[in-house]
Amino acid sequence: MNDALYLGLMSGTSLDGIDAVLAEVSDTGLRVRAHAATGFAPALRAELLALNAPGAHELHRAALAANALARGCADLVNRLLAQQDLSASEVRALGAHGQTVRHQPGLHDGTGYTLQLNNPALLAELTGIDVVADFRSRDVAAGGQGAPLVPAFHAAVFGRADADVAVLNLGGIANLSLLPAAGRGEPVRGFDCGPANALLDHWHQRHRGQPYDAGGAWAASGTVDAALLALCLQEPYFAQPLPKSTGRDLFNPGWLDARLAQLPMVPRPQDVQATLAELTARSCAESLQRYAPQGPELLVCGGGARNDDLMARLRRHLPARSVQPTDVRGLPAQQVEAAAFAWLAHRALERRPGNLPDVTGARGPRVLGAIYPR
Template structure:
C-alpha cells in the first residue's frame, strides 16, 4: 500500500479539495482530507475564460501560474493540518482546472491549467497531471475518468450500482453485471449557483431555501429540456463551455419570471435530466442502488426530487461504503496518480469512447 494525495478543483469553482489516501490500486482508504478556497479574483478570471470572454495568452499564462500556486498551497495546508511526512507520499495527482472542453469539435481538445511544475517544486513531491488528453488522443472524450476508479471501489458488489456525482456538471458511473461505463448527464449545480450569484449575491442556495420559495415554470423547463446535448448517445461529456449564464439567458428570451421561479425550474431541470438517464438503467433482477456524491448531495430539494422520480431505486450517500462523498473526486485523482506511477491504465473506454486502455497523465519530478 502506498500513500497519494489527490487535488480536485471542479467546474463549480467553490474551492480545492485535497485527499490523502492509501491504496494498492484495488483497495483505497481515505486517511485525511481538506478544503482550500480559491480567491475571488482568481475565480472570476477563470470563469471569464470558461464562458469564452476575450482573453490573451498572457492572461492564460498568469492564471496557469496562479492556480498552480493555489494547488500547491492546498497540499501544504493538508500536510500541515494532518502532520503528514512528505517522504511518505509517493505522488500527488492533480486534475487541474478545466477552462475548456470540446471533445466533438473539428480539432478536439481539453484544457486543464494549474502548473504542475509549481506543485512539484513547492511541495517537493512528484506530481502527476494532464490526465485527460491521452484518452482524447485515442479518440475518447477525455471524460469522465472517475468510472474507472468507481469500478475499483464497487465492482465487488452484487447490486446494480450507479454512482451519481453532482458537481458543477452531473455525471454517472454504471457498475453492474452487464457493464461498467459512465458519462455526463448534464448540469449539476453550475446553473443554479451562477443564477444565485447573479440575482441573490450568494455562492449557492443553502438548503435550497430560495428554490423552495419559487415555482417551476413549465415553458422555461421545456426550453431547457430541448437542449441537443441531452439527446446525444453516450459516450459524451460536457461542461461550462455549454451550460453557462449566456446559454440560460437565451432560454429566457421573451419570458418575464421571478428569480426564485427560475431557480426552482433549474433545480427541477437538473433532477429530471439525471432521473431520465438513471431510469433507463433500472434492472428488475437486482437491487438498484443510486449512490450520490458531490456538492449536490447536500441539496435537499434535489435529493427529494430524485427519490420521487426514481421510486425503484434506493438512494443514498457513498458514506454507506465508507467513502466521503465530498472528497470522492479528489480520491479518484490520487488513485489515478497511483495508476500512472505503476504504468497501469486509468481510463475506461466504455465510458470515454477511447480506442483502448491507456496510462494517463504526465509525471513532474520535484528535482
C-alpha cells in the same frame, strides 16, 4: 505492491474551491486518511469563470490563473501534510486535475481537445512531491471524450459483486456511472447527464450575491416554471447517444439566457432557481431510467449531495430506488473526486490504464497523465 500514500486534488466545474485528499492506495483499494478544503479567493474564482469564454489577453491571464491555482493547491497540500505530521517524501505522488476551462473533445474534424488550467511543474516545486497531471488529454488523443474519468474509480470503490450500483456526481456538471454486478461480466458505463451546480450557482450568485444556494433553500421556495423547463429539456445534448460529455462550453449563462428570452415573461428569480434544480434532477433521473431501468441503488457525491432540495427532487423522480450520499458507503460525498485523482495518480505511476473505453469511446485502454518529478 504495499499501500502507498498519495494525494488527490480537485477543483471542479462548480468553482467552489479545492479539495485535497490524502489516501493509502494500492492495486486492491483506497482508504482516505485525511481531507482538507479551501475556497477560492473571489478574484481568482471570477477569473477562472471568465476564462471559460474567449476574452482579451486570455493566454496571459490563463497562465497567471494557473500559477495562482498551483500556489493555492500547494498551500493546501502543505497544510494537510503539517496537520498529519508527514513530510513530502512520505507521499509517493500527487494527482492534480487542474481547472477545466474548455472541453471540446467531439469536434467533427478530429481536432477535439480538453484544456485544464494547471502548473504542475510549479506545484512539484512548491510541494516537493511528484505530480501527475493532464489526465484527460491521452484519452482524447485516442479518440475518446476524455470524460468522465471517475467511473473506473467508482467501480473500484463502490462496485459490488452481488448487485448493480449507480453513482451520480453532482458537481458543476452531473455525471453518472453505471456499475453492473461484477459477476454479470458487463462493462461499466458512464457519461455526463447535463448541468448541475454550474447553472444553479450562477443564478444564485446573480440574484442573491452568494456563491451557492445553501441546502437548496432558495430553490425550494420557488415554483417550477413548466414553459422554461420544457425549453431547457429540448436541448439536443440530452438525447445524444453515448459516449458523451459536456461542460460550461455548452451549459453556461448564455445558454440559460437564450431560453429565458423565449418566454413571454421572465419568471420570478426563485422560480428560475427551482426550474434549474428540477432540470438537473429530471435529466439525471431520466438518464438513469434510460440506461439502468432495473433500479440499482443510487449513490450521490459532489457538492450537490449536500443540496437537500436537489436530493429530494431526485428521490421524487426515483421513488423505487435508494438515493443516498456516498457517505453511507464510507467515502464522504465531498471527498470522492479528489480521491479519484489520487487513485488515477497511482494508476499512472504503475503504468496501468486509467480510462474505460466503453465510457469515453477511446480506441483502447490508456495510461493517463503526465509526470512532473519533484
